[in-house]
Amino acid sequence: MSEKKRVFSGVQPSGRLHIGNYAGAIFNWVPLQDEYLCIFGIVDYHAMTVRFKPEEMERNIINAAIDYMAAGIDPEKSILMVQSTVPEHTELAWILNTVTPVGWLSRVPTFKEKKRDNPDYVHMGLFDYPVLMAADIILYKAAVVPVGDDQVPHLELTREIVRRFNGYFGETFPEPKAKLGVVKRILGLDGTNKMSKSLDNCIYLDETKDEIWKKLSTAVTDTNRKRRTDPGNPDICNIFTMHKAFSTKEDIDRCARECRSAGIGCIDCKKTLLGHMVAALEPLQQRQRKLRAKEDYVYQVLSDGKKRAQEIAQQTMAEVYERIGIKRFHN
Numbered sequence: 001m002s003e004k005k006r007v008f009s010g011v012q013p014s015g016r017l018h019i020g021n022y023a024g025a026i027f028n029w030v031p032l033q034d035e036y037l038c039i040f041g042i043v044d045y046h047a048m049t050v051r052f053k054p055e056e057m058e059r060n061i062i063n064a065a066i067d068y069m070a071a072g073i074d075p076e077k078s079i080l081m082v083q084s085t086v087p088e089h090t091e092l093a094w095i096l097n098t099v100t101p102v103g104w105l106s107r108v109p110t111f112k113e114k115k116r117d118n119p120d121y122v123h124m125g126l127f128d129y130p131v132l133m134a135a136d137i138i139l140y141k142a143a144v145v146p147v148g149d150d151q152v153p154h155l156e157l158t159r160e161i162v163r164r165f166n167g168y169f170g171e172t173f174p175e176p177k178a179k180l181g182v183v184k185r186i187l188g189l190d191g192t193n194k195m196s197k198s199l200d201n202c203i204y205l206d207e208t209k210d211e212i213w214k215k216l217s218t219a220v221t222d223t224n225r226k227r228r229t230d231p232g233n234p235d236i237c238n239i240f241t242m243h244k245a246f247s248t249k250e251d252i253d254r255c256a257r258e259c260r261s262a263g264i265g266c267i268d269c270k271k272t273l274l275g276h277m278v279a280a281l282e283p284l285q286q287r288q289r290k291l292r293a294k295e296d297y298v299y300q301v302l303s304d305g306k307k308r309a310q311e312i313a314q315q316t317m318a319e320v321y322e323r324i325g326i327k328r329f330h331n
């Protein structure tokens with residue numbers, strides 16, 4: 001097994017991936033693969049914290065695996081796995097539950113939001129998922145976790161759980177560090193909410209140029225810029241955030257400069273973005289098509305990923321059993 005430091009990151013298999021997933025997560029994962037041993041989890045147990053259709057789950061997992069590989073996750077370098085295939089995730093989560101005060105979880109902002117948005121679907125899994133998330137990370141003793149700015153509180157909770165476990169049972173887990181992505185979070189086309197399938201405000205990774213333009217052309221920009229002659233502020237414009245994810249440095253700088261001086265209109269700015277976005281997505285879409293034509297290979301990658309992930313997970317759990325006094329029963 002590689003001696004490189006480890007990274008864990010996960011994305012839920014909740015349907016087609018969009019450019020927010022790409023720029024906020026996968027785009028930042030790809031360069032980490034040379035420096036670290038990266039474990040990328042398709043976190044199906046987390047996807048079950050909202051209402052889901054069992055008949056769609058397998059397809060969503062395979063599509064997620066295809067999308068990640070098409071976007072640059074290399075199964076030769078990294079481990080691509082499905083969370084539920086390594087039962088040590090939930091086993092460790094249970095043990096972490098026993099050291100995590102209820103008060104810590106009730107403060108998690110996403111729990112409050114989800115409770116507010118779905119008052120009829122509030123359950124223990126929704127409350128407890130940050131503990132499973134902590135288990136996902138520390139099961140692999142990940143040194144680094146690539147996160148978006150909205151996930152920093154979750155990682156801080158993981159670090160608190162680690163300190164509590166180590167304090168009770170002895171130094172076992174390192175405290176994982178956050179690695180913030182280079183691209184700020186891309187919001188939905190409404191420019192206000194998170195990019196989300198349920199809000200119908202996404203550009204998907206497999207969309208055509210015409211489909212993307214239809215969405216981009218009406219996407220919200222700097223709302224203070226009412227007329228073409230008004231100077232804009234790229235720092236508060238979601239289209240400019242997209243530029244940072246897809247465009248060349250030259251075009252990013254030019255658009256920012258000309259936006260501020262009203263030298264460019266929003267439509268022209270969006271057309272420049274469209275060109276870069278399509279150029280980035282086309283090779284990805286070609287790889288998606290190739291992988292879809294050989295799904296047996298994708299299943300094999302996930303099966304190999306399970307074995308490699310479990311090898312690390314079992315080593316960690318052997319240490320945990322020793323710390324909590326049940327080692328002899330697990331020999």
Ligand code: SF4
Nearest residue numbers: 222232237259266269
């Ligand atoms: Fe946004 Fe570009 Fe319009 Fe400026 S010119 S407000 S960066 S879309």
